[in-house]
Amino acid sequence: xxxxxxxxxxxxxxxxxxxxxxxxxxxxxxxxxxxxxxxxxxxxxxxxxxxxxxxxxxxxxxxxxxxxxxxxxxxxxxxxx
Amino acid sequence: xxxxxxxxxxxxxxxxxxxxxxxxxxxxxxxxxxxxxxxxxxxxxxxxxxxxxxxxxxxxxxxxxxxxxxxxxxxxxxxxxxxxxxxxxxxxxxxxxxxxxxxxxxxxxxxxxxxxxxxxxxxxxxxxxxxxxxxxxxxxxxxxxxxxxxxxxxxxxxxxxxxxxxxxxxxxxxxxxxxxxxxxxxxxxxxxxxxxxxxxxxxxxxxxxxxxxxxxxxxxxxxxxxxxxxxxxxxxxxxxxxxxxxxxxxxxxxxxxxxxxxxxxxxxxxxxxxxxxxxxxxxxxxxxxxxxxxxxxxxxxxxxxxxxxxxxxxxxxxxxxxxxxxxxxxxxxxxxxxxxxxxxxxxxxxxxxxxxxxxxxxxxxxxxxxxxxxxxxxxxxxxxxxxxxxxxxxxxxxxxxxxxxxxxxxxxxxxxxxxxxxxxxxxxxxxxxxxxxxxxxxxxxxxxxxxxxxxxxxxxxxxxxxxxxxxxxxxxxxxxxxxxxxxxxxxxxxxxxxxxxxxxxxxxxxxxxxxxxxxxxxxxxxxxxxxxxxxxxxxxxxxxxxxxxxxxxxxxxxxxxxxxxxxxxxxxxxxxxxxxxxxxxxxxxxxxxxxxxxxxxxxxxxxxxxxxxxxxxxxxxxxxxxxxxxxxxxxxxxxxxxxxxxxxxxxxxxxxxxxxxxxxxxxxxxxxxxxxxxxxxxxxxxxxxxxxxxxxxxxxxxxxxxxxxxxxxxxxxxxxxxxxxxxxxxxxxxxxxxxxxxxxxxxxxxxxxxxxxxxxxxxxxxxxxxxxxxxxxxxxxxxxxxxxxxxxxxxxxxxxxxxxxxxxxxxxxxxx
Numbered sequence: 001x002x003x004x005x006x007x008x009x010x011x012x013x014x015x016x017x018x019x020x021x022x023x024x025x026x027x028x029x030x031x032x033x034x035x036x037x038x039x040x041x042x043x044x045x046x047x048x049x050x051x052x053x054x055x056x057x058x059x060x061x062x063x064x065x066x067x068x069x070x071x072x073x074x075x076x077x078x079x080x081x
Numbered sequence: 082x083x084x085x086x087x088x089x090x091x092x093x094x095x096x097x098x099x100x101x102x103x104x105x106x107x108x109x110x111x112x113x114x115x116x117x118x119x120x121x122x123x124x125x126x127x128x129x130x131x132x133x134x135x136x137x138x139x140x141x142x143x144x145x146x147x148x149x150x151x152x153x154x155x156x157x158x159x160x161x162x163x164x165x166x167x168x169x170x171x172x173x174x175x176x177x178x179x180x181x182x183x184x185x186x187x188x189x190x191x192x193x194x195x196x197x198x199x200x201x202x203x204x205x206x207x208x209x210x211x212x213x214x215x216x217x218x219x220x221x222x223x224x225x226x227x228x229x230x231x232x233x234x235x236x237x238x239x240x241x242x243x244x245x246x247x248x249x250x251x252x253x254x255x256x257x258x259x260x261x262x263x264x265x266x267x268x269x270x271x272x273x274x275x276x277x278x279x280x281x282x283x284x285x286x287x288x289x290x291x292x293x294x295x296x297x298x299x300x301x302x303x304x305x306x307x308x309x310x311x312x313x314x315x316x317x318x319x320x321x322x323x324x325x326x327x328x329x330x331x332x333x334x335x336x337x338x339x340x341x342x343x344x345x346x347x348x349x350x351x352x353x354x355x356x357x358x359x360x361x362x363x364x365x366x367x368x369x370x371x372x373x374x375x376x377x378x379x380x381x382x383x384x385x386x387x388x389x390x391x392x393x394x395x396x397x398x399x400x401x402x403x404x405x406x407x408x409x410x411x412x413x414x415x416x417x418x419x420x421x422x423x424x425x426x427x428x429x430x431x432x433x434x435x436x437x438x439x440x441x442x443x444x445x446x447x448x449x450x451x452x453x454x455x456x457x458x459x460x461x462x463x464x465x466x467x468x469x470x471x472x473x474x475x476x477x478x479x480x481x482x483x484x485x486x487x488x489x490x491x492x493x494x495x496x497x498x499x500x501x502x503x504x505x506x507x508x509x510x511x512x513x514x515x516x517x518x519x520x521x522x523x524x525x526x527x528x529x530x531x532x533x534x535x536x537x538x539x540x541x542x543x544x545x546x547x548x549x550x551x552x553x554x555x556x557x558x559x560x561x562x563x564x565x566x567x568x569x570x571x572x573x574x575x576x577x578x579x580x581x582x583x584x585x586x587x588x589x590x591x592x593x594x595x596x597x598x599x600x601x602x603x604x605x606x607x608x609x610x611x612x613x614x615x616x617x618x619x620x621x622x623x624x625x626x627x628x629x630x631x632x633x634x635x636x637x638x639x640x641x642x643x644x645x646x647x648x649x650x651x652x653x654x655x656x657x658x659x660x661x662x663x664x665x666x667x668x669x670x671x672x673x674x675x676x677x678x679x680x681x682x683x684x685x686x687x688x689x690x691x692x693x694x695x696x697x698x699x700x701x702x703x704x705x706x707x708x709x710x711x712x713x714x715x716x717x718x719x720x721x722x723x724x725x726x727x728x729x730x731x732x733x734x735x736x737x738x739x740x741x742x743x744x745x746x747x748x749x750x751x752x753x754x755x756x757x758x759x760x761x762x763x764x765x766x767x768x769x770x771x772x773x774x775x776x777x778x779x780x781x782x783x784x785x786x787x788x789x790x791x792x793x794x795x796x797x798x799x800x801x802x803x804x805x806x807x808x809x810x811x812x813x814x815x816x817x818x819x820x821x822x823x824x825x826x827x828x829x830x831x832x833x834x835x836x837x838x839x840x841x842x843x844x845x846x847x848x849x850x851x852x853x854x855x856x857x858x859x860x861x862x863x864x865x866x867x868x869x870x871x872x873x874x875x876x877x878x879x880x881x882x883x884x885x886x887x888x889x890x891x892x893x894x895x896x897x
Contacts, residue, residue, distance in 0.1 A: 004563050004608030035084050036457060036479065043483035048544060051491070052612070054638060055548050057687065058631040059563070059609040061694035063701055065598030066564060066621030070590050076566045076620070080558075 006060065013052055021045025085457060085479040087657070088470055089412045091447035091878070096423065098396070098405040098436045106426030106436050107389045107881075108169040113422055114882025116409035117448060121397040130394040138179065139387040145182045146380050152189060153373050156366060160373055166883070167378045169385035171429075178379070185372060192368070196361050203354045204293055208260050208303070209331045210347050211288055213340060215305040216258050216333070219284045254309050255316045257323060259330035260288070263302040269326050273308070276318055281310040307333070384886050392881055408441075410878065412450050416440075446472050450878035455513075457482065459534045467863045468873025473657065475650050477862070477871055484643065484866075485858055486534065490541035491639065492800035492854040495808060496552035498846055499542025506535035538855075548613040549801070553842070554808035556619035560610060564617045568604035569596075595622060600695035625802075632798040634686050640794025640865070641679045644787070647869030648672055654870055671869075675787055682708055790865040796857050804850050811841055 024045075025038040068076070094116070098106050110116060122130060153160060170178060261269055266285065273281055285306035293300050306328075308319055323330050334340040396407040411419050419438060427435035449470050453461045457478065463485065464470070464478040493499065509532035521529065528535070550556040567573055571584035582602050590596065600606040610616070614631075618624045648671050655663040685704050693701040819827075819834030867873070879885075 004560065004611055006609060009609075009611035033454070035086065036482070039479055040483055043480060043487075047483060047487045050639070050642070051487075051545065051548055051635075054635045055613050055631070056609050056611070057690045058634065059615060060690060061692075062600045062606060062627075063693065063695060064623075064627075065600045065605065066617050066627070067595055067597040067623040068566070068617075068621055070594055070596065072620050073566055073590055073596065076617070080562065081565065081567050 006056075009056065013049065017045045017049035017052075021049070085451065085453070085461075085476055087473055087476060088449040088451045088875075089414060090473070091410050091450060092413050092416070093441050093443045093445070093447070094409050094411050094416070094419065095439045095441055096407040096409060096436065097399075097439070098407060099427070099432055099434050100403055100405060102427045102430040102432040102436050103393060103396075103405045104169075104172055104389060105430040106423055107392055108385070109422045109426040109429070110419075111385065111389060111392075111881055111883045112168065113418060114880045114884060115415045115419055115422065116411045117878055117880050118392050118395050119408040119410065120395045121406070121408060122395060127394075131398070132390045132393050135390045136387060136394070138175075139383055139390060142179060142182055142383045143380075143387070145186045146376065146383060148186060149182075149189070149372055149376055150380075152193075153369050153376065156369050158366070158369055158373050160377065162377055166381050168382075169389055169883075170382045175386070178382075182379070185368075189365075189368065192361065192365050196358070196365065199354060199358050199361065203351065203358060205329070206347055206351050206354065208292060208329055210344065210351070211292070211303075212258060212260055212305050212331055213334070213344055213347070215286050215288065216307045217340070218286070219307045254311065255313075256333040256335075257308045257310070257316070257319050257330060258306065258333040259323065259328045260303045260305055261285075261323075261326060261328040262294075263287070263304055265326050266304050266306075269306075269322070269328075272322055272326075273319065276322065277310065277315050280312065280315050281308050281319060283308050385883050388881070388883065388886060410447050412878075446875070448472075448878040449474075449875040451476060451478070456533050459531050460485065462530075463534075463859065463862070464867075465877065467867065468871075469875045469877045471872045471875040474872060474875070475653050475657075475870065477650070477867055480646075480650075481862060482537070485862060486537035486541045488639075488643075488797065488861055489538045489854050489858040490545040491635075491797045492857060493538070493542045493804060493851065494545035494549040494551060494801055495554075495804060495846075496543055496546030496557075498553070498808075498842070498850075499539050499544075499546050501539075501843075502535060502847060502851065503539030503543060506532050506539050510536055538851075549805070550610075550614040550616055550619070551805060551808070554805065554812045556614070556616040558616040560612065562617040563606060563608050563610050563615050564598055565605055565607055566598065568602060569598055573604060574602075597623070606695070628805075629798070629802070632801060633795060636794050636797035637679075637791060638683055638686065639797065640791055640861075641675070641683055643794070643861075643866055644790060644869055645672070645675055645680075647866045648675060651870030671783060674784060679787065679791055786868070793865055794861065796861070800850075800854055800857055804846070804854070807850065808846060811838065811846065815841070 021042045021044070024041045028034050028037045028041070096106075127133070150160070270283055270285075273283055283306060285304045288303045288305055291300045291302045310316055310319055320330070334343050392407075393405065396405040398404070399406050409419075423436045423438060449472055451461060451470075460482045461476075461478045464476070464481060470476055490499065509529055513529075513532065546552060569585050571579055571586050574582070574584065583599065584602070585596065598605050614628070618627055621627075648668060651671075652664055652668045655661065655668060682704070685707065689701065689704060815834055815838045819831045819838075822830055
């Protein structure tokens with residue numbers, strides 16, 4: 001329905017998780033838990049970015065489309081488009 | 082400084098405790114909880130140790146305190162629990178405390194006994210009064226004629242069966258009166274009739290109020306009876322039968338005068354007894370109240386004392402018999418604190434010679450000590466449940482903090498359920514200082530201890546729910562779907578292109594109940610949905626075909642990355658334990674094997690996603706078939722993913738096999754060189770055969786394990802599918818039924834439907850599925866991740882600390 005670009009979400013998410021995982025550790029205050037918090041930030045950034053990336057890459061070039069019931073087709077045609 | 086990456090360095094220290102200061106030093110150490118004591122008297126039984134007498138004394142005090150607490154609870158006096166825990170009592174106070182407690186116990190027992198006696202007495206008197214009152218009514222009928230009695234001719238010599246004399250009028254009447262239990266009245270009457278053959282008159286009446294039986298303490302109904310009989314023999318028999326039926330027999334007054342006298346006397350006695358009983362109960366309560374104030378601190382003091390004596394029992398005496406020697410494991414970071422604690426203890430006991438410590442070198446493996454705070458404790462417990470890490474080994478708990486909730490969330494991914502879980506965990510975390518949560522029972526305790534884990538699990542589940550686009554089984558359309566239905570209609574395209582594509586029009590749509598969108602037609606697919614799965618898939622009937630392919634590939638990718646990370650952590654272990662050869666001979670071949678085969682699989686997955694699209698979908702090869710062909714080299718070659726693929730597979734596979742086999746065998750040779758740098762306590766004899774076997778087994782295990790573990794990660798797909806389907810079914814069966822009814826009473830129907838939906842969501846989807854995903858995430862960590870690098874053969878450091886003693890004193894296992 002709406003044209004989605006591929007480059008824009010990639011840029012946005014890469015910068016976001018890059019900030020969390022690469023820039024974030026510089027701002028963690030010194031204390032006994034510094035190592036733990038830095039590890040947590042980096043691991044979260046890696047896991048979440050990877051998960052999102054897999055989801056968008058899997059839909060980038062779909063080999064087949066969704067099968068819809070004809071009622072759904074009418075509904076989608078008139079309500080979403 | 083303690084870090085979570087590795088356990089801390091420990092050292093073995095010897096403490097020299099002067100006999101005067103030993104108790105105080107240990108008390109100071111126990112308050113701080115720094116060191117773990119080693120048992121130096123292991124071959125001595127517990128009855129032969131030095132401080133057995135003191136331990137017995139402590140146990141005696143504990144017994145008295147338990148009795149006190151029992152009595153206080155019975156009297157319903159509230160027990161205040163102090164906030165601060167008092168220190169262990171100094172030795173001078175101990176004797177005094179013991180005397181005090183013993184005196185208190187004796188007094189309490191005496192007073193309680195007296196009270197019981199008084200109450201029993203009182204009950205008997207009350208029964209007597211009732212009996213007198215009721216029997217008055219019996220005899221009232223006959224009170225007009227006061228028969229004159231003849232003296233009975235002595236019948237003692239007569240046989241018991243000769244009752245013909247009794248038939249004479251005016252024979253002497255005897256009376257037996259008392260109370261009998263309601264249940265026994267019938268049997269009593271029958272027995273009397275059978276034995277005395279009608280020579281007794283029994284009258285009885287029920288007592289209106291139920292009285293307490295002085296012996297058993299139950300409140301039951303009583304019957305007052307009056308038996309009038311002729312003859313001594315009958316009298317004996319009646320009395321025996323009364324005894325037999327446990328009746329309470331009271332002397333019966335012969336005249337009305339006597340009766341009145343007895344009643345007055347009874348009344349005064351009852352009044353007196355009431356007063357005395359009252360006073361006794363007051364006194365008892367007073368004593369208990371006073372004791373209740375200090376009972377709590379006494380219990381803790383006695384516990385601490387007992388713990389100190391247990392530890393003292395583990396120390397040995399030195400040659401001069403004046404100094405106790407203790408061996409302790411102490412983290413190197415805490416050595417300063419240990420010295421300070423010893424000084425403090427020496428100072429408190431006022432000894433001239435202070436106790437001191439000395440570090441001794443050792444080749445034994447120290448216990449593993451990892452400093453955790455309330456957040457990391459939960460995750461460390463998860464790892465420790467599998468096995469406590471070996472000394473100075475890399476600690477997987479540091480990474481488990483994030484990977485465990487993440488893998489859980491991949492299997493649980495639902496925005497709504499994750500949010501509910503997050504709220505629940507937030508509630509627990511914000512109220513963690515509430516005293517009632519600390520002392521709750523088993524199951525609640527488990528949830529409470531894992532509150533931070535639940536919090537992270539809920540948070541990650543919200544994120545994966547967003548990506549899976551699943552909220553209580555419904556999808557959210559935030560950005561507009563990338564699939565365009567109108568473009569499938571022939572009216573959207575110029576007529577010139579109609580011949581190349583299969584297009585729809587209104588009649589096609591009306592007559593076919595299911596139609597599939599074709600992404601190769603321009604305009605149908607307009608780009609991937611930017612955040613997660615496109616919402617149109619929730620409306621599609623072939624939703625699972627797409628999702629299965631996506632989730633399986635995702636599981637394999639995540640699994641391989643997780644396992645590769647585990648192998649890399651193993652490199653850190655080898656570096657730390659100075660076994661560099663292991664890196665070249667074990668880790669590098671392992672990495673090569675994993676990456677060349679499964680890393681290549683990941684590459685193929687990404688390649689197919691990026692390169693093949695709807696136009697080339699007809700020729701898109703199946704990754705699985707290509708992967709298997711890599712090993713089978715079939716005669717008919719399928720078209721590969723890319724040109725030159727076949728060449729690559731050949732080269733890579735052969736070289737890779739050689740490296741892995743070489744690697745395993747070189748390990749034994751490598752071990753030759755390690756003898757010089759050997760740091761083991763008893764230098765093991767270098768056994769080539771053994772090492773060869775171990776390494777061959779390890780190689781085979783690793784290679785086969787790689788394949789099976791990768792497949793095992795497919796449970797990420799399986800569980801997320803199960804969760805999504807369960808959630809879908811619940812919605813379809815409940816909410817849709819409730820929402821479809823649109824008459825006026827539909828609103829009333831919707832309310833119980835929503836309630837049922839909420840209850841089932843919580844019990845089935847949150848609790849059952851949550852537990853299931855939790856379990857599988859743990860399994861993935863314990864087996865697939867940790868067997869790449871973790872040995873887990875260590876012992877846990879358990880310091881001598883008073884805070885580890887149970888702080889509750891009204892539970893049954895108070896005897897530590």
